Amino acid sequence: MSPQELADFLLNKVRLLCRESQHEQALDVVEQAIQHAPDPTVAWLIKGQILFGLHLLDEAIEATEEALKLGDDAEVLKLKGNILATKGDLASALETFNKLAEIAADDADAYFLRGSILAEMGNADEAIANFDHAIELKPDMGHTWYNKAMVFFNLERYGAAISALDSAIDLMEDATEPIFIKGVAHRRLGQTKDALECFLTAAEIWEMKALVTNSPDAYMDALNAIESAIEIDVTNVDLWRQRGKLLYKLGHKEEAKEILANAAELCVQEDNIADALKTYELLLELEPDNEEAKKAREEIASIA
Incomplete structure (x- = not known):
């Protein structure tokens, strides 16, 4: 097995370990891949990705910097910029994405990432320009359209x-x-x-x-x-029923029961017996042993 074949074998093992959430073992194996690969750029990248996933941000940046010593690589620069952005170092993230755009001028992600940082920094015009460039290169990037929309939204446009x-x-x-x-x-x-x-x-x-x-x-x-x-x-009783049901599902049971009971009572006052019954039926669906709801439903049914 050649050094490259051994490195590829080890990296495949790393990917399998990551899928099984065995990240510590994956880090051990990726170190072996770094040692054996003729060009360990990909191995350093994967190590950085694992460390980023473990929220070991400084160590992840160190891994990307080791990779970049071997030459500029678009995927490594994307990872480094994202880690820096996660750390809150927007200026360094922007610098990294600027470099990415230089070496990967046809990569739509470069402009999406740069636009996202510019938007976060409050530079709306440049952010939109970068999103537009990304869309020109790859029109089907839904997340780019969304980020562009949020810039317009924040501008009240x-x-x-x-x-x-x-x-x-x-x-x-x-x-x-x-x-x-x-x-x-x-x-x-x-x-x-x-x-x-x-x-x-x-x-x-x-x-x-x-x-x-x-x-x-x-x-x-x-x-x-x-x-x-x-x-x-x-005044839409269906919406109030929906609100009560969701509150109940979230554990706010007393508040939910009060909302549903009030909604049913208002329906009765407005001679809307059908909706009153539906409301108590929902309450009993959520809480089958609720005697008060059973009694109220029977009384309303007798009116109907």
């Missing part, structure tokens, strides 16, 4: 933000956040019907994700979207 968000939504695999932000932009423009549609769509997707993953964060995102919808359509 909501129409331009919505236009860019539409492109992001079409291109991103998970476009829930852009859909929600689009709703906020529509609301800022007074376009409440469009805003409501966006909030309801985002809430539905986040709730489906929460049901699959049982993720509190997804439930919270869905709740945030529903509460935004309620601000627009405050």
